[in-house]
Amino acid sequence: MPLKLLHTADFHLGMTFNNRPYPKDVRKQLVEARFEALARAVEIANNEKCVLLVIAGDLFHRANVAAESVVRAVDILKRFEGVTAVLPGNHDYFEPYSTLWALFRDEAFDELVLLTERKHYKLHDYGIEAVLYPAPCDSKHSAENRLGWMKELAGKSEALWHIGVAHGTVRGVSPDFAEQYFPMEESELAALKMDHWCLGHTHVCYPDLPETGREPFLYSGTPEPDGFDCRHRGTVWITELDDDGIQYSRKVETGQFRFREIEREIRSSGDFEKMHKELAEEGSKTLVKLKLCGSLPESEYRERHAFYDRLGEMLLYLEWDDSELTVEITPEVIDSKYPSGSFPHKFLRRMAEKGNPEALQAAYRLIEGVRE
Ligand SMILES: [Mn+2]
Numbered sequence: 001m002p003l004k005l006l007h008t009a010d011f012h013l014g015m016t017f018n019n020r021p022y023p024k025d026v027r028k029q030l031v032e033a034r035f036e037a038l039a040r041a042v043e044i045a046n047n048e049k050c051v052l053l054v055i056a057g058d059l060f061h062r063a064n065v066a067a068e069s070v071v072r073a074v075d076i077l078k079r080f081e082g083v084t085a086v087l088p089g090n091h092d093y094f095e096p097y098s099t100l101w102a103l104f105r106d107e108a109f110d111e112l113v114l115l116t117e118r119k120h121y122k123l124h125d126y127g128i129e130a131v132l133y134p135a136p137c138d139s140k141h142s143a144e145n146r147l148g149w150m151k152e153l154a155g156k157s158e159a160l161w162h163i164g165v166a167h168g169t170v171r172g173v174s175p176d177f178a179e180q181y182f183p184m185e186e187s188e189l190a191a192l193k194m195d196h197w198c199l200g201h202t203h204v205c206y207p208d209l210p211e212t213g214r215e216p217f218l219y220s221g222t223p224e225p226d227g228f229d230c231r232h233r234g235t236v237w238i239t240e241l242d243d244d245g246i247q248y249s250r251k252v253e254t255g256q257f258r259f260r261e262i263e264r265e266i267r268s269s270g271d272f273e274k275m276h277k278e279l280a281e282e283g284s285k286t287l288v289k290l291k292l293c294g295s296l297p298e299s300e301y302r303e304r305h306a307f308y309d310r311l312g313e314m315l316l317y318l319e320w321d322d323s324e325l326t327v328e329i330t331p332e333v334i335d336s337k338y339p340s341g342s343f344p345h346k347f348l349r350r351m352a353e354k355g356n357p358e359a360l361q362a363a364y365r366l367i368e369g370v371r372e
Pocket residue numbers: 057058089090091167200201202
């Protein structure tokens with residue numbers, strides 16, 4: 001019988017979303033969404049009849065997360081009908097005096113395996129012919145990964161499947177310019193000859209494919225988007241490992257919320273309407289960061305806030321930057337804005353006569369920029 005598992009990571013339970021001016025109710029929804037994502041992962045794992053749920057680090061956002069969040073997470077995990085293995089990540093790192101992990105252990109139940117030690121964990125007692133090899137984080141940052149103990153192993157114990165579970169970056173796949181997130185090399189992972197690697201840390205799924213066969217390693221990404229740098233819909237992997245070494249992984253979308261950064265050039269109020277229609281399909285669980293450029297006739301420009309209001313009502317959250325959006329400059333606008341004979345007046349009128357609207361618009365932006 002193949003081994004079927006759900007691979008996930010980076011729930012960041014307890015994230016507070018204080019990094020942006022979200023209204024209180026929006027913030028509350030985003031905080032709750034992360035617990036709901038955990039519940040959904042468990043539900044998917046049950047529906048898919050997975051026997052193993054692997055959480056490859058950063059289940060919690062902080063090592064000192066509220067006790068209430070730990071209890072709540074454990075209660076959700078109890079609903080899983082198989083075995084859950086949880087690895088400490090760099091946000092919820094393990095150290096011997098950690099209250100998070102002590103509390104976690106107090107709350108734990110038989111089918112919950114906490115991968116806090118640098119040793120192998122046999123799952124045979126649970127009826128699963130697999131061994132897990134974890135690389136638990138013991139600090140927020142480290143220039144060294146925690147794969148070392150695996151390299152020193154004389155041999156692997158008897159099992160059908162050897163599965164590595166690690167949290168950190170892989171060179172060339174997840175950015176880590178300062179090399180501070182337990183960096184790993186693909187060749188290092190390969191040399192350890194695991195049947196499968198479940199990784200966590202980067203919030204983007206890797207490889208970026210709907211399904212895949214044998215891979216040197218997989219990142220599940222975060223199951224629930226958490227900010228504007230997160231362009232996907234939240235994912236987990238369902239992986240099947242066959243007795244004959246055949247592997248198959250399928251990506252499942254799990255996120256409720258969607259963050260979108262949109263840059264758009266506006267030439268008429270029709271462009272606003274088009275955008276409104278487009279985003280109407282997204283609905284009330286979308287958060288949008290809008291950056292506008294271009295120009296509008298003065299009357300439409302003055303009405304632009306009504307558009308933002310209408311858009312904001314439709315979406316969960318909207319912030320906009322229209323500093324690059326200007327009034328369409330015409331001879332009438334020049335006459336009304338600048339005293340006749342002044343430098344801007346003379347200069348812009350001359351530009352207008354040349355019949356190059358883009359140059360005129362650029363000159364106007366420049367002058368207005370200077371005036372600010
Ligand atoms: Mn992390």
